[in-house]
Amino acid sequence: MFPVDLRGQCGRLKVAEHELMRKRFPAVSIDAAVRFGTNEVRVGAPAPDFELPDLQGRQVAVTQYQGKFHVVVMFGNLTCGATVTQLRAGKPTIRSLYTRYRKKEFEFLLIYSRETHPGEYVPQPTSIEERRSNALRLQKDEKVNFPILLDSIDNRVRNLYHGWSNGIFVVNKEGLLVFKAAWTYGPEVARVLNDLSVWEKAEARKDLVRYCYSERIVGLLRNRKISSCVHRRAGPQASRDFARLLQEENKSWVAGRRTRGAIHLLVERARASTFGES
Numbered sequence: 001m002f003p004v005d006l007r008g009q010c011g012r013l014k015v016a017e018h019e020l021m022r023k024r025f026p027a028v029s030i031d032a033a034v035r036f037g038t039n040e041v042r043v044g045a046p047a048p049d050f051e052l053p054d055l056q057g058r059q060v061a062v063t064q065y066q067g068k069f070h071v072v073v074m075f076g077n078l079t080c081g082a083t084v085t086q087l088r089a090g091k092p093t094i095r096s097l098y099t100r101y102r103k104k105e106f107e108f109l110l111i112y113s114r115e116t117h118p119g120e121y122v123p124q125p126t127s128i129e130e131r132r133s134n135a136l137r138l139q140k141d142e143k144v145n146f147p148i149l150l151d152s153i154d155n156r157v158r159n160l161y162h163g164w165s166n167g168i169f170v171v172n173k174e175g176l177l178v179f180k181a182a183w184t185y186g187p188e189v190a191r192v193l194n195d196l197s198v199w200e201k202a203e204a205r206k207d208l209v210r211y212c213y214s215e216r217i218v219g220l221l222r223n224r225k226i227s228s229c230v231h232r233r234a235g236p237q238a239s240r241d242f243a244r245l246l247q248e249e250n251k252s253w254v255a256g257r258r259t260r261g262a263i264h265l266l267v268e269r270a271r272a273s274t275f276g277e278s
Helices: 004-024 030-038 081-088 094-104 128-141 156-160 186-204 224-234 236-274
Strands: 051-053 059-061 070-076 106-112 148-150 168-171 177-181
Touching: 051 148, 070 081, 070 094, 070 186, 081 094, 081 224, 094 106, 094 186, 106 128, 128 148, 168 186, 177 186, 224 236
Parallel strands: 070 106, 106 148
Antiparallel strands: 051 059, 070 168, 168 177
16 A cells, blocks of 8 residues: 555646646547637638748748638648548548649648657657658658648647647638638548539529538547557657557546436436426
8 A cells, every 4th residue: 555645646646647648639538629619710700821931941821822722721740640541541531632622723731730649750840940851751651742831840820720730721712711620531621622612603603602600529530550650650659658648538438428327317317207207
């Protein structure tokens, strides 16, 4: 048995570690997903402007496309399994969507920001040159066929958009944000781009267009094979970090199941009481 004070200290350390994991990887919490939906970057409002260098050092601003192109802004990095999955194996992949829509006045930008699961082989960059090196490797390894922009080392644009590791945003030609999601999901993005294209054609024909606002929370599955490959590429520390993340996700799922069970029990009791069954 541990002395009481040591046991209490161990408990506090576990709580602190648990909170650190949730802060680093907000996807383990449905509450964080809801907060993403309610932050100040709002669909229907002007998209936050930014200017960043591409891999050749040319400055690119989202406003330079206004009046000419719709813009898909996707966040990502080399050690993010979700980024690699949606580039390599999404159905459809983001690469194929770019090929399909580039001739329909859509531009795609990948904002390369902080590493999600850094490791010994791919550490967290401390300079823009190190970040550029990682971005070049992502471009080569995953055959990225659209422009990659380098976020600042303090991740200014990711913070500006309240983006997660693989968040995605769509800005229309008028500069309005018409879609945002905490994670990139090929089928969802494909539907959004198709709807935007149909909307634009209808307005050009002077057809009646009804505007609709929609919200949803989606539970996305990971590609285990690609995820493991990405973490091995980053290094052993990345694999260990992700294993701890999975433990946190499992705890959240178990807690959620218990909560749902308790709510169901209360509802059933209330229903039985209402109908005189108790």
